[in-house]
Amino acid sequence: MKLTGEPGGVEALAEEAVVAACTLADAADPARWSAGAVEDVAAALEVLAGALAQLDPECAEILSVVPVAAAAVVERAEQADAGAGEFVGGRATAGTSAALRQALVAHGLTRHRVHQLGAALVTVTLDAPEAQALALLLSRRDALSRQAQQGVEGGWGAGPAETAAAALADALRTYGTGAYARVLSSGQVSAGLTPQTAQAAVAALTARPGAASRGKRRGLGPGFRGVASR
Template sequence: MKHSTSLDPLAENAVIAVCALADATGPGQWSSGAVEDAATALEVLTGALSELSPEAAELLEVIPAAVAALRERVEHVPATAGQARRSDAAEDPVVLSTGLRPALAAHNLTGHRVHQLGPALLTVTLDAAHAQALAVLLAARRELPRQAPAAEDEPRWGAGPAETAAASLAVSLAAYGPGTYARVLASGQVTAGLSPTAARQVTEALNTRPASSAPSSRPRRRGLGHGWKGIDAGR
């Protein structure tokens, strides 16, 4: 027998409201205010569901980071920019996430979680040490100079291993395309958000072998031990 609580009618009303909102959406229908209200509703609902258990909170903790990334994207990209359909299968989020996982594992960045959060966002969650390693690796692949933290990032640098790793990873990811971010989750892990363009470029960078060092200009003498001179010596 299904147990009914005082929350049931409220939850049902929420479902009805969300369905009505989804039915009304279409090209050009989303205003910045509507996006903000819907994002806030999603955050509030996530917070309420997170109180179910620590496990539920762990599962849902990626949602606030995704909502924050959505807000940033709406602020910088017109709402109509994402409406065009991409015909290139290489930009499909499923293809990108499938390729990103082995690319991370190839560099011993284990224990990661790659999630597809809609057509415009992929997230990668790692522990602080692996997030820092990824930041260093990506910076080296693009030969990024060491940068001083931006004013808004200063409180995160040095605040702790996870905060420092997130700030470092955010700087490195910015060179791989727009719509990237890195934040610390409540669990202490670091989650990074990547647009399809950034995910593709990061995957390509991780799969690219670093250039080998140039050979020495001095020829090596083969077969000559210590104390031996070249065959022309003594002429």
């Protein structure tokens, strides 16, 4: 990353942004927020993170957690505004990452890193073939059967990391809003999801046939090259 250091329009706009943010922070307290205000600030966070992500791929990787975290905060505000009471995920996040690790291992997905980043975000990082396998496991049963057959015939799971990330993002979004998956500079796939989405995914994984078979992916076929074998 190379910074120019030359004065220009970006510096003036950035200064205006931080002044506005400070003014908002001084005026805000827990009793004065509305769901609309939370949504606006969350949108501003996403826009600013997107602007900083243009600096280089490493910055983009660091800031990739912002969209899903912002979405989780907006969801929390919407639930509070609707009178849904205390945010469910905030009380039940302690064991979410551990449960997700156990569910992944039960399906033979052992090359992963799962992190709980506060109460709003769970991340999981996998090799591309394992990300593709997880996407398939999280798909609906009709899609599972169809994609497993594709694996037998066409080497499902052997495609590029971008394909694995797209498939995993699509699968995760069926379990909750705000989930994402992207390819890291290392070539691995990193996914971010809210604790509620993670809990739903864990429930789906543990309900899948073969979840207790410790690595034997029954019915997924030999197309998962590089996943089951080490």
